[in-house]
Amino acid sequence: MASFTVTPWEVKGKVDYEKLIKEFGTIPLSDELIDKLSKHAGGKHMFLRRKLFFSHRDFDNILKWYESGKEFALYTGRGPSGETHLGHLVPWIFTRYLQETFNAELYFQLTDDEKYMYSPKLSLEETKNYAYENMLDIIALGFDPKKTFIFLDTEYSKTLYNIAIQVAKKTTFSTVKAVFGFTNETNTGMIFFPAMQTAPCFLPTVLKGKEIPTLIPAAIDQDPYWRGIAREVARKLNYPKPAQIHCMFLPGLAEGGKMSASQPDSAIFTTDSPETVTRKVSRAFTGGAPSVEEQKKNGGNPDICPIHKYYYYLFEEDDKAVEELYYNCKKGKLMCKDCKAELAVRINKFLAKHQKEREKAKKKIKDFLLRD
Amino acid sequence: MASFTVTPWEVKGKVDYEKLIKEFGTIPLSDELIDKLSKHAGGKHMFLRRKLFFSHRDFDNILKWYESGKEFALYTGRGPSGETHLGHLVPWIFTRYLQETFNAELYFQLTDDEKYMYSPKLSLEETKNYAYENMLDIIALGFDPKKTFIFLDTEYSKTLYNIAIQVAKKTTFSTVKAVFGFTNETNTGMIFFPAMQTAPCFLPTVLKGKEIPTLIPAAIDQDPYWRGIAREVARKLNYPKPAQIHCMFLPGLAEGGKMSASQPDSAIFTTDSPETVTRKVSRAFTGGAPSVEEQKKNGGNPDICPIHKYYYYLFEEDDKAVEELYYNCKKGKLMCKDCKAELAVRINKFLAKHQKEREKAKKKIKDFLLRD
Numbered sequence: 001m002a003s004f005t006v007t008p009w010e011v012k013g014k015v016d017y018e019k020l021i022k023e024f025g026t027i028p029l030s031d032e033l034i035d036k037l038s039k040h041a042g043g044k045h046m047f048l049r050r051k052l053f054f055s056h057r058d059f060d061n062i063l064k065w066y067e068s069g070k071e072f073a074l075y076t077g078r079g080p081s082g083e084t085h086l087g088h089l090v091p092w093i094f095t096r097y098l099q100e101t102f103n104a105e106l107y108f109q110l111t112d113d114e115k116y117m118y119s120p121k122l123s124l125e126e127t128k129n130y131a132y133e134n135m136l137d138i139i140a141l142g143f144d145p146k147k148t149f150i151f152l153d154t155e156y157s158k159t160l161y162n163i164a165i166q167v168a169k170k171t172t173f174s175t176v177k178a179v180f181g182f183t184n185e186t187n188t189g190m191i192f193f194p195a196m197q198t199a200p201c202f203l204p205t206v207l208k209g210k211e212i213p214t215l216i217p218a219a220i221d222q223d224p225y226w227r228g229i230a231r232e233v234a235r236k237l238n239y240p241k242p243a244q245i246h247c248m249f250l251p252g253l254a255e256g257g258k259m260s261a262s263q264p265d266s267a268i269f270t271t272d273s274p275e276t277v278t279r280k281v282s283r284a285f286t287g288g289a290p291s292v293e294e295q296k297k298n299g300g301n302p303d304i305c306p307i308h309k310y311y312y313y314l315f316e317e318d319d320k321a322v323e324e325l326y327y328n329c330k331k332g333k334l335m336c337k338d339c340k341a342e343l344a345v346r347i348n349k350f351l352a353k354h355q356k357e358r359e360k361a362k363k364k365i366k367d368f369l370l371r372d
Numbered sequence: 373m374a375s376f377t378v379t380p381w382e383v384k385g386k387v388d389y390e391k392l393i394k395e396f397g398t399i400p401l402s403d404e405l406i407d408k409l410s411k412h413a414g415g416k417h418m419f420l421r422r423k424l425f426f427s428h429r430d431f432d433n434i435l436k437w438y439e440s441g442k443e444f445a446l447y448t449g450r451g452p453s454g455e456t457h458l459g460h461l462v463p464w465i466f467t468r469y470l471q472e473t474f475n476a477e478l479y480f481q482l483t484d485d486e487k488y489m490y491s492p493k494l495s496l497e498e499t500k501n502y503a504y505e506n507m508l509d510i511i512a513l514g515f516d517p518k519k520t521f522i523f524l525d526t527e528y529s530k531t532l533y534n535i536a537i538q539v540a541k542k543t544t545f546s547t548v549k550a551v552f553g554f555t556n557e558t559n560t561g562m563i564f565f566p567a568m569q570t571a572p573c574f575l576p577t578v579l580k581g582k583e584i585p586t587l588i589p590a591a592i593d594q595d596p597y598w599r600g601i602a603r604e605v606a607r608k609l610n611y612p613k614p615a616q617i618h619c620m621f622l623p624g625l626a627e628g629g630k631m632s633a634s635q636p637d638s639a640i641f642t643t644d645s646p647e648t649v650t651r652k653v654s655r656a657f658t659g660g661a662p663s664v665e666e667q668k669k670n671g672g673n674p675d676i677c678p679i680h681k682y683y684y685y686l687f688e689e690d691d692k693a694v695e696e697l698y699y700n701c702k703k704g705k706l707m708c709k710d711c712k713a714e715l716a717v718r719i720n721k722f723l724a725k726h727q728k729e730r731e732k733a734k735k736k737i738k739d740f741l742l743r744d
Contacts, residue, residue, distance in 0.1 A: 113533075117541045124538070154534050158744045161485075161529040166496070168561030169489045173545065176560055188548055189540030192564030372530045372744050 006221050007181065009118065011258050017054060017220070017248055024223050026055040026246060036063055041101040047094050047247065052313050055220060057227075058243035062215045066102055073204035074098055075214040075242070077109035077197070077222075080130035081119060084137040085267040086314065086347075087250035087259035094247065095217045096141050099148070106148045107200050107214070107370075108138060113153040114197070117189035128152065135365060137270050140357035145367040153196055158372035163199035163206055168192060170236045171229055179228030198230045201242040213240035220246040250313060251306040253284035270358065274348045281307070281344040287329070288336035299332040307336070307343055315346040378593050379553065381490060383630050389426060389592070389620055396595050398427040398618060408435055413473040419466050419619065424685050427592060429599075430615035434587045438474055445576035446470055447586040447614070449481035449569070449594075452502035453491060456509040457639040458686065458719075459622035459631035466619065467589045468513050471520070478520045479572050479586075479742075480510060485525040486569070489561035500524060504737075509642050511733035511740055512726055523742040525568055530744035535571035535578055540564060542608045543601055551600030570602045573614040585612035592618040622685060623678040625656035642730065646720045653679070653716040659701070660708035671704040679708070679715055687718040 004013030006020060021028055029048075033056070038044035040063075047053050062072055076095050078088065099106050112127040119127075131152045138150060153160060176182050176194055204212035216226060226244050234241040249258030252266030259267045268277055287305030289295035302308035308329060316322040328334035376385030378392060393400055401420075405428070410416035412435075419425050434444050448467050450460065471478050484499040491499075503524045510522060525532060548554050548566055576584035588598060598616050606613040621630030624638030631639045640649055659677030661667035674680035680701060688694040700706035 113537050117537055124534075154537075155530075157533040158527075158530040161533050162496075162526050165485050165489055165526075165561050168564065169559050171560045172557050173554070173560060173563060174556040177556065182545070184546040184549065185544050187541050188543045188545060188563050188567060189537050191545060191560050192540065195560060 008221055008224060011221055011249060011260075014256050015249065015258075020220055021055050024055075024220070024227060026057055026220075026223065026227075026244070027059075029054050029056050029059070029245070033060055033063070037101070040066075041097065045094065045097050046317055047090070047097075047313070049319060050313055052090060053094060053217075053245055053247045055246040056244055057231075058241060059215065059245050062213060062243040065213060072102070072104060072213045072215055072243075074102075074104050074106040075109070075200045075203070075216050076106070076218050077111060077200070078131075078134050078138070079111045079115050080127050080134050081115040081122065082130060082261035084134050084270045085259050085261055086270070086310075087252075087267065088134075089137070089141070089270070090250055090313070091217050091219055091247050092138060092141055094245075096143055098215070098217060098245075099144060104147070104215075105204065106143060107203055108143075108148065108150040108368075109197070109200050110134060110150065110152045111193075111197065113157070113189070114193050117187060117193065124154065128154065132365075135368070136358045136361040137354075139361035139364050139368055140270075140354055142357070143368070145364065148368055149370040150368045151370040155369075155371045159203070159206075160196055160199045163202055164192070164195035166237055167198045167202075167229065167233050168195035170233045171195060175228065175232075179224050194225055194229045197225050198233060201226070201230045201234070202237070202239040205239055211240050214242045216242055216244045218244065218246065219249055221249075251309050253280055253306055255285040255304075268347060268351075270351065270354055272351065274344075274351075277347050277351065278341075278344040281340050281347065284340065286336045286340070292335060295335060296332045300329040300334070300336065302326050302329040305329070307339055310343055310347070315343060315350070380593050380596060383593055383621060383632075386628050387621065387630075392592055393427050396427075396592070396599060398429055398592075398595060398599075398616070399431075401426050401428050401431070401617070405432055405435070409473070412438075413469065417466065417469050418689055419462070419469075419685070421691060422684055424462065425466060425589075425617055425619045427618040428616055429603075430613060431587065431617050434585060434615040437585060444474070444476060444585045444587055444615075446474075446476050446478040447481070447572045447575070447588050448478070448590050449483060449572070450503075450506050450510070451483045451487050452499050452506050453487040453494065454502060454633035456506050456642045457631050457633055458642070458682075459624075459639065460506075461509070461513070461642070462622055462685070463589050463591055463619050464510060464513055466617075468515055470587070470589060470617075471516060476519070476587075477576065478515060479575055480515075480520065480522040480740075481569070481572050482506060482522065482524045483565075483569065485529070485561070486565050489559060489565065496526065500526065507737060507740070508730045508733040509726075511736050512642075512729035514729070515740070517736065517739040520740055521742040522740045527741075527743045531575070531578075532568055532571045535574055536564070536567035538609055539570045539574075539601065539605050540567035542605045543567060547600065547604075551596050566597055566601045569597050570605060573598070573602045573606070574609070574611040577611055583612050586614045588614055588616045590616065590618065591621055593621075623681050625652055625678055627657040627676075640719060640723075642723065642726055644723065646716075646723075649719050649723065650713075650716040653712050653719065656712065658708045658712070664707060667707060668704045672701040672706070672708065674698050674701045677701070679711055682715055682719070687715060687722070 004015050034048045074095055110131040112131045115127040116122055116124045135150055201214050226242055231241050252259040254266040261267055286307050287301030311325055312322055376387050406420045437444055446467055482503040484503045487499040488494055488496045507522055573586050598614055603613050624631040626638040633639055658679050659673035683697055684694055
């Protein structure tokens with residue numbers, strides 16, 4: 001862990017995902033499992049073809065459960081500490097694909113309590129406001145309003161607290177210390193919080209009064225909650241163990257690291273104007289050579305280039321076309337300036353549609369919101 | 373602290389209240405303050421004459437606040453881990469006296485979450501049931517339904533959690549470790565719980581949107597919450613500091629120690645039948661001599677006798693009469709058998725009325741219950 005750090009509150013350095021699979025003890029997403037999922041979906045999602053989703057726990061068992069005619073629910077979340085950027089959308093887009101494929105209910109947690117308690121700077125009003133802003137981006141992605149339940153921890157705390165105390169009763173300080181690296185100076189709200197994030201794993205079972213396991217699509221940094229707390233506690237409380245399917249982080253526009261709201265120029269926010277997007281993309285780090293001449297001669301390096309990764313993960317669906325982009329860069333046929341200009345156009349096209357849906361979402365909140 | 377222990381979860385040994393005042397750093401309740409309170413009340417309550425309430429924090433300031441024409445609220449509570457016994461009623465009876473005197477609102481917390489998380493044996497259903505049973509005893513004491521708000525933590529957790537996270541953000545594990553003796557093996561629910569018990573200190577201010585300090589009448593074992601958490605956090609969050617007025621424990625019927633539900637034969641429960649009361653009292657430890665002859669000759673020792681203490685604290689209002697009991701015992705004029713028989717009569721008289729009111733209380737719950 002010398003060169004990179006992945007915790008629920010910090011992702012730093014160049015992440016070695018193979019190492020992470022070993023360290024966290026998750027299972028690589030096999031081609032067989034991907035094919036099985038794709039068959040249900042009637043098509044292989046780009047995020048699966050490009051291995052953006054790469055790891056899981058018990059996803060095979062969830063498929064078996066589903067294939068035996070039984071219901072499961074989806075659960076994912078967002079820590080509302082700022083505006084939504086493209087990186088946040090990755091697991092949500094995939095979650096919608098899972099919802100469509102399995103006609104599954106989705107429980108979407110906005111942890112405004114966590115972000116308030118974690119940050120010395122943020123007030124509860126601020127994290128609540130971010131939660132409502134983030135919610136617009138979630139709704140804009142087209143989730144089924146009949147099957148999607150979005151909640152803020154502070155507004156659904158009666159239901160959540162009643163499950164969380166069951167979890168917390170079975171979770172010692174030793175455990176959260178080992179799992180999250182908490183210290184004696186950690187505040188007691190953050191110490192309790194893993195129980196609040198675990199509660200929705202069991203929420204469908206509690207609400208429906210019958211066993212409904214959850215599948216959690218989320219970035220790999222959230223795994224400690226499920227590995228260290230939820231799965232252990234499920235066994236002790238006789239709740240179904242939650243399954244997970246993990247994605248990588250979308251890189252930021254700067255060199256290395258994930259797209260992060262704490263470095264605004266490294267991130268494309270969903271509310272960015274076309275001019276802002278064009279400016280941010282044009283200033284982004286690339287795998288290009290120091291001069292156009294050199295690049296024409298020796299080619300660029302798409303392997304370290306966030307611009308190329310954006311095409312690869314989000315903005316070039318066609319497998320052949322993305323391969324072409326890759327080799328044209330390597331061969332010095334594609335210059336960074338043109339590559340960036342085209343990406344900005346595609347991002348802006350995506351955002352124009354998203355922003356329209358986001359505006360409409362303001363009137364749809366009541367169809368999705370779950371409150372006590 | 374070698375000979376006795378007083379924490380919110382354990383009271384053991386013969387409590388030295390003077391030592392406790394020094395250790396906890398509370399202020400002895402002065403005659404001057406007692407007179408001031410009694411003047412407002414139009415009479416000096418037996419619990420004050422007998423010094424059952426003996427210590428405070430900022431009670432003088434609450435009186436000043438009240439005398440300047442401003443409103444304060446009362447806050448007390450109960451951990452529903454079993455049935456109500458006479459010992460529990462002491463602070464509640466005094467709380468009603470304070471409510472009548474100051475026409476103050478009362479917030480009454482039933483910590484069913486705490487008792488569930490603390491006890492490996494108790495289920496949440498059990499602590500909730502105890503909470504509703506205990507509630508009947510509270511209502512039976514005659515609190516003003518317009519000014520009294522009783523709530524279970526699990527049923528009022530939306531409101532409480534939103535205040536508790538403010539408290540918890542300002543409370544580290546180091547602090548609760550030092551204040552409550554928590555260890556690494558303490559569960560994360562208990563670690564968070566002090567924030568839940570602190571929340572009602574600030575509840576009137578939050579609900580009314582203006583500064584309303586709370587006065588907490590409670591047994592001295594609860595002091596760590598206010599000393600260690602609430603008062604510190606109030607300063608940091610700019611909430612009014614809660615004031616306290618502390619009572620001693622009613623002794624149990626066994627030798628030494630407080631009346632405790634965990635030793636059923638040492639406690640008179642509010643639902644005990646006349647036969648049970650008579651039996652328990654007749655078998656109680658006393659300060660009597662080994663034989664009637666010896667007692668007639670050398671007298672008894674009322675200073676160590678729980679039977680005498682029951683007269684003193686609860687069942688002989690008349691100061692002269694209680695003094696007579698004391699000296700008649702010392703002089704060998706009063707035999708344990710007669711003393712016990714008379715006490716049983718008085719307890720049963722009290723309980724007959726209480727049980728009638730308790731029965732009526734079943735229909736009044738809705739007038740008192742606060743839920744999200």
